[in-house]
Amino acid sequence: MNSAETRTLIRALDAALLRGQRAAVASVVRVRGSAYRREGTRMLILDDASQVCMLSGGCLEAEVVESALEVIESGAARVVHYDLSEDATWGLGLGCGGSVDVRIERVEDDAVTRGWLEALRQGEAAALCVPLTADGQDGGRVLLRGDTVTGTLSDPALQAFALEAARARLHTRDPRAATLSAPDGQELFIDLSVPAPELLIYGAGHDAQPLSAQAVALGYRVVVVDPRRAYLTPERFPGAVLLPLAPDELQAELRLNSRTQAIIMNHHLDRDRVCLWHALNSEAAFIGMLGPRSRYTDLLDALAQEGHLPTPAQTARVHSPVGLALGAEAPEEVALSILGELMAWRRGASSTPLNGHEGPIHQTYVARSG
Structure with missing residues (x-):
């Protein structure tokens, strides 16, 4: 998600919180095959069903809003899978040919959330690490902001892996959010805040x-x-x-x-x-x-x-x-x-025409230092 979109989302969230509205943030945490946006794309959903920013070209938003309203009521974060190749699901004939997983979380007033939102507001380098547990259990959250670590994960080994991976990703040329597999097979979503280029x-x-x-x-x-x-x-x-x-x-x-x-x-x-x-x-x-x-x-x-x-x-x-x-x-x-x-x-893209390209439109980006 580029910095212009992030600024738009944060301004809308700050205005909503000032009005006393509740809100949730939906983030793309995994993409398989072709999809409109990539991991780290965010959308804000307010308790009146209004939304700011988009996760797709229009095929996901209505469904995500419905799920987000439930999360706002319950407070329980969830990961929802959307298969864009199943035209019958949407009835729109889109046929994107891929699937996405979206994590939806209510915006709370806790130290990790406050630090994360402040990093996004200021355009600071930071990484928010969240386990994607299969059973929906809360595995905690940990925020790396400069040299400061806020919050904890329930698994100390996973936290050590998360912080090491987060530091590595923040030092690539074009830092990007991603879902990674830890050595023991646990999945971890690393969301990033990076200074504007x-x-x-x-x-x-x-x-x-x-x-x-x-x-x-x-x-x-x-x-x-x-x-x-x-x-x-x-x-x-x-x-x-x-x-x-x-x-x-x-x-x-x-x-x-x-x-x-x-x-x-x-x-x-x-x-x-x-x-x-x-x-x-x-x-x-x-x-x-x-x-x-x-x-x-x-x-x-x-x-x-x-x-x-x-x-x-x-x-x-x-x-x-x-x-x-x-x-x-x-x-x-x-x-x-x-x-x-x-x-x-x-x-790290080739800048060649996409005409005739088979497979996912978005190439796989290789993390590079520098």
């Missing part, structure tokens, strides 16, 4: 505007840096952090971390050269250069003449030209091309 745009020109707007819509924390203050206005870049920094201020004033994906698009050779060197000497995991490959090699030559020789490890993070080969021309199309590559890179 950061997109740093060097340059506030006309073509940077749709890139920023589309990235904000996708849940990125967008930062735009440019020395021209007149270009850095909320009207041009709604939702973005705006930094009016001159090239010689970057090293001292702007630090990039391993979640940062940087795009250099100043359309100015001198600024691009300085920004490229700044990005290469940062922890940014992805550095995209707008324009032809020859422009990038010219910038490397210019850096070499200044005595700046990047290492192979540094240049391996550079994507030039940045973007997928979509035939993009207009700024909005170029933005789509760039963000498409960023999504494929984050999730």
Whole structure:
């Protein structure tokens, strides 16, 4: 579930609790075959049967709401199995060809829930670990938030496995929720809260505007840096952090971390050269250069003449030209091309057309560090 959806859900939940409404959260904990969404997708259901966010393309929601209302009344969490290949069940002729398991839990006022919701509100790295017991028994919950552990599982061995697995998943490039099997066969759902990915745009020109707007819509924390203050206005870049920094201020004033994906698009050779060197000497995991490959090699030559020789490890993070080969021309199309590559890179996807693909649409993602 992306950060934009999470913010929507949390805002709705906070408003409902302020009104005194009871609520439940339904989470996809397992997907087999093809399904619309993946593990970790959440939906909020209120006691008046209203809902926020979706678990599917529309085939599950009504059934999930009915089950959630029962959970809100009883307080007993449950896991419900939905087979999307059984058209007769839904009468909608959807034929998705897969199945999903959905865990539904009433929102309570306890330490684990408070900590989990606060992590989601703040966009902090955290993992909520919940056993999926076959008999419906409460196996406890444990929350890993930074170095703090809140709550316990009834099985100490399972808790040790949960915390180790949670830490490992939080340190992958694109942390994703999942249901795992412990060594003894017990199943454990690990839900994740992760900081929003950061997109740093060097340059506030006309073509940077749709890139920023589309990235904000996708849940990125967008930062735009440019020395021209007149270009850095909320009207041009709604939702973005705006930094009016001159090239010689970057090293001292702007630090990039391993979640940062940087795009250099100043359309100015001198600024691009300085920004490229700044990005290469940062922890940014992805550095995209707008324009032809020859422009990038010219910038490397210019850096070499200044005595700046990047290492192979540094240049391996550079994507030039940045973007997928979509035939993009207009700024909005170029933005789509760039963000498409960023999504494929984050999730380890091939970015090839799905046409003719057999089997589940969503590929299996391999956990990677970095």
